Amino acid sequence: MTHLVQTNDLYRFHEQDGQKTAILRGVDLVVSEREFVCVMGPSGSGKSTLLHLISGLDQPSAGKVWLAGANLEELSQSERTLRRRRSVGYVFQFFNLLPSLSVMENVGLPLSIAGGHPERERARILALLDRLGLKERAHALPHQLSGGEMQRTSIARALVGGQPLILADEPTGNLSQKAGLEVMQLLRRAVDEDKRSVLLVTHNPRDACFADRVLFLVDGAIVKEPVLKGPGLKVEDVHAALAQLEI
Numbered sequence: 001m002t003h004l005v006q007t008n009d010l011y012r013f014h015e016q017d018g019q020k021t022a023i024l025r026g027v028d029l030v031v032s033e034r035e036f037v038c039v040m041g042p043s044g045s046g047k048s049t050l051l052h053l054i055s056g057l058d059q060p061s062a063g064k065v066w067l068a069g070a071n072l073e074e075l076s077q078s079e080r081t082l083r084r085r086r087s088v089g090y091v092f093q094f095f096n097l098l099p100s101l102s103v104m105e106n107v108g109l110p111l112s113i114a115g116g117h118p119e120r121e122r123a124r125i126l127a128l129l130d131r132l133g134l135k136e137r138a139h140a141l142p143h144q145l146s147g148g149e150m151q152r153t154s155i156a157r158a159l160v161g162g163q164p165l166i167l168a169d170e171p172t173g174n175l176s177q178k179a180g181l182e183v184m185q186l187l188r189r190a191v192d193e194d195k196r197s198v199l200l201v202t203h204n205p206r207d208a209c210f211a212d213r214v215l216f217l218v219d220g221a222i223v224k225e226p227v228l229k230g231p232g233l234k235v236e237d238v239h240a241a242l243a244q245l246e247i
């Protein structure tokens with residue numbers, strides 16, 4: 001299997017009031033093609049920081065990140081940006097949709113940024129929206145949508161460009177249980193049907209059950225054990241692992 005993401009002994013320090021704190025201390029992580037990996041950790045454990053390092057939005061204090069075969073530290077800033085656009089679709093807790101653009105326009109945005117012409121790909125975008133249950137909402141603005149519809153729009157935006165990796169940062173954090181479940185099912189389908197990889201970070205045990213592999217971030221590092229293997233994980237197993245780790 002090919003590794004889409006590999007991190008090697010990743011460190012990230014932050015300075016606060018002249019004090020240096022290590023947020024991540026030696027993170028080793030691999031995500032293979034067509035794999036759904038979940039990293040669980042409590043709030044403030046460095047999950048978002050880890051995704052920023054993997055996508056090249058931020059740089060590690062030490063250690064290496066390979067994204068789609070490239071060692072990010074060997075790339076210039078503009079090469080890193082290009083690599084991110086080509087390799088990563090991002091799904092955020094707070095959706096990050098542009099408020100003045102319709103659903104369709106938001107979904108077409110990555111194509112415009114990549115130099116394409118979303119208006120020539122209307123049929124394909126509409127088919128994608130249809131699949132995500134958004135066809136009727138194609139011309140709505142974000143403020144007219146429910147939370148679930150906003151997150152499904154951002155999943156469409158992450159899928160439209162064909163990037164192999166979806167990074168999902170607490171994607172159900174602002175959703176009802178029902179809308180959250182729909183979002184997780186769509187992320188699972190992105191792996192099973194669209195052959196993408198998903199790296200999900202969350203503190204929600206229900207969400208973790210959709211993954212092929214669940215890893216735990218403790219004191220800034222990913223612990224060797226336990227590692228939960230899906231599919232078909234039970235929420236009780238995730239709770240038991242969290243209790244064992246006292247997180």
Ligand SMILES: Nc1ncnc2c1ncn2[C@@H]1O[C@H](COP(=O)(O)OP(=O)(O)O)[C@@H](O)[C@H]1O
Nearest residue numbers: 014015016023042043044045046047048049050
């Ligand atoms: N730019 C920054 N400067 C200082 N501290 C930061 C910065 N970004 C994050 N942190 C701190 O790093 C820790 C981990 O943050 P984060 O990655 O957002 O955690 P999580 O996503 O797991 O909630 C938190 O304690 C946060 O306050």
Ligand SMILES: [Mg+2]
Nearest residue numbers: 047048049169
């Ligand atoms: Mg976070």
